[in-house]
Amino acid sequence: MKQRRRLEALAQMPDEQIDTSDLPDRTDREWTRPDRIIPQENKQQVTLRLDADVLAFFRGTGKRYQSRINAVLREYMRHHDRAR
DSSP states (O other), rough: OOHHHHEEEEEEEGGGGOTTTTTTTTTSOOOOOTTTTTSSOOOOOOOOOOOOOHHHHHTTTTTHHHHHHHHHHHHHHHHHHHHH
């Protein structure tokens, strides 16, 4: 629970206030992930800022919470696409 509070506080913090001075310089290396971790379907990895309570809700739904967030966004998209 303590770590979750720390992560939520960090998520609320502006990027320029985050101390990254202890991170090693990795500009000389390209990082990749194995295909079995990131499906090669029609997916793209993005950085997205969500309200802490929204993220906590979805994380509380268990594994694959990111897929559920995607499903909610897809329904929103379908609804608004039909409204045009």
